[in-house]
Amino acid sequence: MRVMDIVLITTVIASLFLIIGAAEPLSVRLRLPYTVILAALGILIGSGAIFFLRTNLTDALNPVAEAILALPIRSNVFLYVFLPTLLFQATLGMNLRRMLDDWVPIIVLAVVAVIVATLSVGYALSWATSLPLAACLLIGAIVSTTDPSAVVSIFRSISAPRRLSRIIEGESLLNDAAAIALFGLFMSFVMVGVPNPQLGGALAQFPFLIIGGALTGWLAARIAASIMALFSSHELALISVSVALPYLAYIGAEQIVGASGVIAVVAAGITLNLAGPGRFPPQSWVNLREVWDLLAHWAGALIFILAALLIPRLLEGVELSDFILIGVVVIAAVAARALMLYGLLPLLSLLRVSPVVERPYRTAILWGGLRGAVTLALALAVTESILVPAEVKRLVGILATGFTLFTLLVQGSTLRLVIKWLGLDRLSPIDQAMSRQVVAVALQTVRENVARTTDEYALTRDVVRTEAKRFGSRLDEAVNNAEGSDDILDRDRVTLGLIALAGFERDMILQKVRERTISARMAEQTLLDADRLIEGARVGGRSGYQRAARQSVAYGRALRSAVALHARFGLSSPLVRMTADRFERLLSQRLILRDLDVFIDGRIRRIHGRRIAAMLRNLLSRRIEMVETGLDGLRLQYPGYAEELERRFIRRTTLRLEEREYVSMREDGLIGEEVFTTLMQDLTKRRAAAEGRPSLDITLKRLELVRQFPLFADLDDKAVRQLDRALKFRYVSPDDIIVGKGNPTKNVFFIASGAVKLQSAGQTWWLGRGEMFGQVSILMKNARRAQAHAIAPTTLLVLDIGRFRALLNKSAALQNAVRESGEKRGIDPEVLLGDVKRTA
Structure with missing residues (x-):
């Protein structure tokens, strides 16, 4: 490549970053989605380059136009360079533990929605064209995936409920994998000269694609996390390893394992997201996330602009009849998405595996199902293949591009109007009333702070009086508005x-x-x-x-x-x-x-x-x-472990305060940079030692627990050791049923911690630490059995009937406790103890 070519290409790429920088404020000013602005600019640039090359208006811009059209824009560039960045950053930014709570609706929507859209578009096209069914289904798979960045930005703009946002974000992230897998399946049926695979065998590959990709991504992330942990004190090295991770996971899954690269990247991101906060320094993890946010912003913007540059070329040779087919694709795709939103989502809500999605939100999701760079990249992959028939390539390029343009230019440009029509841009009456009160309180606080500032700086009284009068009128208005908010329940x-x-x-x-x-x-x-x-x-x-x-x-x-x-x-x-x-x-x-x-x-x-x-x-x-x-x-x-953790907390606090003092001394010029660096290195070593959590030995503490239990205080060491071997621990959560009414009582329960509610014969007792229950039902064979359930996190010591009776014969403290429990319930203690041997 000549030096001038490199200069031109570098200039073009730098200019694209200028466009990326200008697109965001432009989208705010025009009140259009950011992705729509990028796509429109990309189309204008691509159309302008073709126009200047094909006309004689000026030859001076021909080198620039040639450089733009000569950019190495191929499907592999999108899939191997940009897509891993977007997927990896999305998984790093997710609250995965909360998203796992909703994995059922996410998986169903991500997989079922893509399959339904593929079948809907495919069969609609097969009815409207003479293309083979496999080619129609290929087009359906290409247009079935929504663009994650567009969907997420929609929900942020309308302040959707968090759980709903998580479900839609997870669905838009994972449906790329399902769409690409279906694309690979139908592509193999369309290519000429390649033996047609058996449908059953192709479908049987799906579990391998998913599982193989997940395992590849998990293994790559575990190895990368181990390497990053070694570099934890070198932040730039740690971040550099994270940049390599998604690309190696994607390439390894696709080229070595033969599994889904998309799933591998998602699995790698999930693994690092879960492991990173606990293994890396907090500030390093924050900086890593910030770097990835910037990389994803650039990648998302570039993928839209570069894909849009291709649109004029993909639409070359479009015919009037093709617009009818684009309409068929639009109707079929929208109908499939409507079926998911108005059929499947309510069903999932009815089955309580998905939150209830209000109708206005479903309408916003329906109209906000924008397609983007992944759709164009898959269409480009078809047009680049020499094994695909020419007519199939032509229609794939035109239909995928036309449908993407419809979603971006028609749906995207009218999305704010739809949101406004649905009322999703307005506060609820409660929120409106609350906002008025918040403004009144904030202005009152501001007035108090301004008054203090005026006194501290001895400001001119006339100036203060003028500004106070103007501010006071605004405050009075805010207070009057707030007083009209008394209707909030x-x-x-x-x-x-x-x-x-x-x-x-x-x-x-x-x-x-x-x-x-x-x-x-x-x-x-x-x-x-x-x-x-x-x-x-x-x-x-x-x-x-x-x-x-x-x-x-x-x-x-x-x-x-x-x-x-x-x-x-x-x-x-x-x-x-x-x-x-x-x-x-x-x-x-x-x-x-x-x-x-x-x-x-x-x-x-x-x-x-x-x-x-x-x-x-x-x-x-x-x-x-x-x-x-x-x-x-x-x-x-x-006993003693909580105190060890508290000592660890105190050590951490002292180190934090010590670090603050060193930073303050450096800023005040009391110590130089070399001294500060030496002090911080020593502090880092001591902090690493203080971070270690003390070990917990659960086997040595049972005996101490039994010894501390009040009811066993009078037992000798031998009896305590025997009891320790006989007792079983049971952990109970609040509202858990311990003993059901009508169930035979086979054990006596001693409350080590927590609280239990006991109900029997219309009476209720609340029992706490050191008390027992179950003994009445055991000692009185004809007694009504009580129901017991925990009202707090509770730890129980459980003893069976035989051992309890033997223990009762030995322990005066236990006999007294049984006697007291009988008196509380109006039962003769002598009847309760019966033939129990009295202990002096």
């Missing part, structure tokens, strides 16, 4: 207050992570809890918030499975890790919750009033009580 105020409180809690978690007060590993868990609180309050109000709060301290399925593995097979490592995580998670929650009172008193009380603030403070107190109950149970089981 207390229930709605509580909901809005809880959403604000959970949002502030999330901000506090992020601040503690930046300060390294809590670990990044725990930050991920606590942020997940905060997101659930926000969504629970938004959907279910106070009850939804309380349900999410109980879930944050409950024993989950994973922990219960770990308990079962430890009890049945002696596998203790999962239980050790999860119990230590639970310890640290509860300590982190307690640390955050202690700071929320200030927010309630300072902000929420001024907006919602004293009564609402008191209600929220009461809900917060219940949450703190649940966390303390969980911590008390763990402290009782594993």
Whole structure:
């Protein structure tokens, strides 16, 4: 390549970045989607280059036009260079733990929607044209995938519910893989000179494409994460490895394994997203995410502009009849998407595997199903193949390009009008009333701060008086508007207050992570809890918030499975890790919750009033009580471990304060850069040592727990050891049924931590730590059996009937406890104890 060619191509590429920079403010000014502006600019540039080459108006611009048209725009450039960047950044930016909660609707929409759209477009075209069915289905697969960036930007612009946004974002991300897989299947049937594959064998390849791609991406990400962990103190090296990961995963899956490269990139991004926050320094992880946001912005913009440059060439040779076929594709694709939105989504909501999607949102999704660069890249791959018949290539290029233009120029340009017509750009009456109150409170706070500033700086009184008068009129107007907002129900105020409180809690978690007060590993868990609180309050109000709060301290399925593995097979490592995580998670929650009172008193009380603030403070107190109950149970089981974690927290805090002092001294010029670097290197070493979590030995603490139990205080060492071997642990979440009414009672339960509600014969008792239940049903054979369920996270010690009777004969303390329990229920203690041997 000549030097002048390199100069021209470099100039063209640099000019494209200028266009990318100008497109975003232009889209805001014209109130059009960013992708529509990029596509329009790309079409203008491509059309202009062809125009100048084919006319004699000027020859001076011919080299520039040739350089534009000579850009190496091939389908492989889109699929191997730009697509991995977009997919990888999308997975890094997702809240994957929340998205996993909705994996059923995401997978169904991502796979079923693509299949339905492919079949709908394919059979509609086969009816309208003479093309073979395989070629029609190929076109259907090409146009079936929506553009992720366009879909996500739509939902951000209309402030859609978070769960709905996650589902649509996950669907738009994964449907690329389904569409590309179907594209490869039908492409093999269309190519001439290639043995036609068997449909059954081709379909049987699908599981391998998915599983092989997922395993390839997971393995690549695990290797990359290990390498990045070695480079954790070198941020630029860590980020550089992350840049290589998606490309190597994509190429390895496609070229070596023969699986789906898209799935490999998504799996690699998911794996790194889950592992990264706990393995890399917090600031390095934040900077890595920022680098990927920039790379994805450039890649998304370039892929749209470069794809749009191809549109004039792909539409060459278009005929009048082709416009009818484009209309067929548009109608079939829109009808397939409408079937998903108005048929499948309501069905999933009815089955409670998907959130209820309001009709206006479904209409916005329907009209917002923009196609983009992936559709054009797949169409380009067909037109580049020498094995595809010429008529098929011509129609694929025209129909895919025409449909993409329709979605971008017609749907994209009218999308804001549709959103406005649906009323999705307007606040609800409650939000409008709340905004008026927020403005009034904010202006009052501003007035107080300005008054202090005036006194501090001794400003001119006339100037202050003039500005105060003008500001006062605005404040009076805001107060009058706020006074007209008394129609907000207390229930709605509580909901809005809880959403604000959970949002502030999330901000506090992020601040503690930046300060390294809590670990990044725990930050991920606590942020997940905060997101659930926000969504629970938004959907279910106070009850939804309380349900999410109980879930944050409950024993989950994973922990219960770990308990079962430890009890049945002696596998203790999962239980050790999860119990230590639970310890640290509860300590982190307690640390955050202690700071929320200030927010309630300072902000929420001024907006919602004293009564609402008191209600929220009461809900917060219940949450703190649940966390303390969980911590008390763990402290009782594993004494001393909480203190070790608290010492670790203090060491982290002292290191953070020490770092702050060094930074302040450097900024004040008290120490030079060399001294500062030396001090920070020493601090980094001590911080790495302080980050290590103390080990938890679950096998040595059972005996101490039994010894500390009040009911076993009078047993000798031998009896305590025998009892330790006989007792079984059981962890119970709130509202779990421990003993069902009418079920035979085979055990006696001792409450190590937590609380239990006992109901029998129309009476109710609340039992706490150190008490027992089940003994009445065992000792009185004709007694009505009670129902017991946990009202807090509870740890129980379980003893069978035979061992309980033997223990009762030995322990005076246990006999006294049985006697007291009988008296509480109006049962003669002597009848309860019966033939039990009395212990002096």
